[in-house]
Amino acid sequence: MTQDDAVAVAIRGLHKRFGAKAAVDGIDLDVPSGSFYGLVGPNGAGKTTTLNMVTGLLRPDAGQVLIHGVDMWRDPLAGKALVGVLSDGVRLFDRLTGEQLVEYAGLLSGMDRPTAVERTHDLLNLLDLASAGGTLVVDYSAGMTKKIALAAAMVHAPRVLVLDEPFESVDPVSAANIRDILHGYVRGGGTVIVSSHVMDLVERMCDHVAVITDGHVVVAGTVDEVRAGSTLEDRFVELVGGRRVGEGPEWLRHS
Numbered sequence: 372m373t374q375d376d377a378v379a380v381a382i383r384g385l386h387k388r389f390g391a392k393a394a395v396d397g398i399d400l401d402v403p404s405g406s407f408y409g410l411v412g413p414n415g416a417g418k419t420t421t422l423n424m425v426t427g428l429l430r431p432d433a434g435q436v437l438i439h440g441v442d443m444w445r446d447p448l449a450g451k452a453l454v455g456v457l458s459d460g461v462r463l464f465d466r467l468t469g470e471q472l473v474e475y476a477g478l479l480s481g482m483d484r485p486t487a488v489e490r491t492h493d494l495l496n497l498l499d500l501a502s503a504g505g506t507l508v509v510d511y512s513a514g515m516t517k518k519i520a521l522a523a524a525m526v527h528a529p530r531v532l533v534l535d536e537p538f539e540s541v542d543p544v545s546a547a548n549i550r551d552i553l554h555g556y557v558r559g560g561g562t563v564i565v566s567s568h569v570m571d572l573v574e575r576m577c578d579h580v581a582v583i584t585d586g587h588v589v590v591a592g593t594v595d596e597v598r599a600g601s602t603l604e605d606r607f608v609e610l611v612g613g614r615r616v617g618e619g620p621e622w623l624r625h626s
């Protein structure tokens with residue numbers, strides 16, 4: 372196995388500044404091929420900024436992102452062909468129906484129409500969206516919107532899936548279905564990177580995890596290595612700090 376096969380995503384010295392704020396301040400990370408990799412960190416830690424640079428959506432100030440050896444920022448077309456993205460807060464073409472949106476994503480990635488149609492059909496069935504395929508995405512619930520965005524991210528059979536908060540607003544049954552689909556994707560040789568605030572979910576779902584705070588990685592490794600005999604949540608609080616003691620101001624207490 373070559374290094375490019377063994378490491379799905381190699382992040383080297385990544386930096387991004389917004390004005391005076393160093394949002395990402397020197398991130399280095401190797402995501403092993405075939406791993407289910409969780410990215411956790413407090414609000415404002417730099418997770419979304421990192422993932423946007425990894426997926427070719429936001430140009431880094433410095434550093435390098437290699438997707439199976441392809442430099443995302445030197446060859447973005449080749450890099451993006453290898454990655455499927457479910458981004459937090461990026462608008463979809465929501466005046467299309469769900470079916471049109473996924474087909475369109477397939478066509479944009481360069482596949483022929485019959486293949487796009489067939490894959491769309493498979494994905495809508497897989498995600499329990501078949502009966503909503505003809506509905507405009509603007510009329511979808513938040514959870515349905517997440518699922519159709521996931522279908523659009525998967526239609527070109529990427530080698531790496533990057534999912535920013537994929538379970539937000541998704542009901543527990545759909546979330547379990549999505550987890551099964553993602554585990555199947557990983558078993559088939561794909562790599563998933565997922566950001567989440569739900570430690571319990573990351574602990575159960577992922578095999579690797581990195582904790583990011585203030586724009587850099589504080590610890591990374593297998594979930595067992597990172598939690599070091601504790602729960603991931605306790606370890607996270609220990610590493611990141613920020614727990615407030617006390618009950619808040621007096622005026623908020625009524626008894």
Ligand SMILES: Nc1ncnc2c1ncn2[C@@H]1O[C@H](COP(=O)(O)OP(=O)(O)OP(=O)(O)O)[C@@H](O)[C@H]1O
Pocket residue numbers: 389392393394412413414415416417418419420421
């Ligand atoms: N476009 C932008 N312009 C200015 N500042 C930004 C921009 N995007 C992010 N930031 C700042 O960069 C820092 C990192 O933000 P980012 O969204 O990457 O964090 P995050 O870890 O994803 O947070 P959350 O868990 O709250 O989603 C924050 O301080 C944020 O205010």
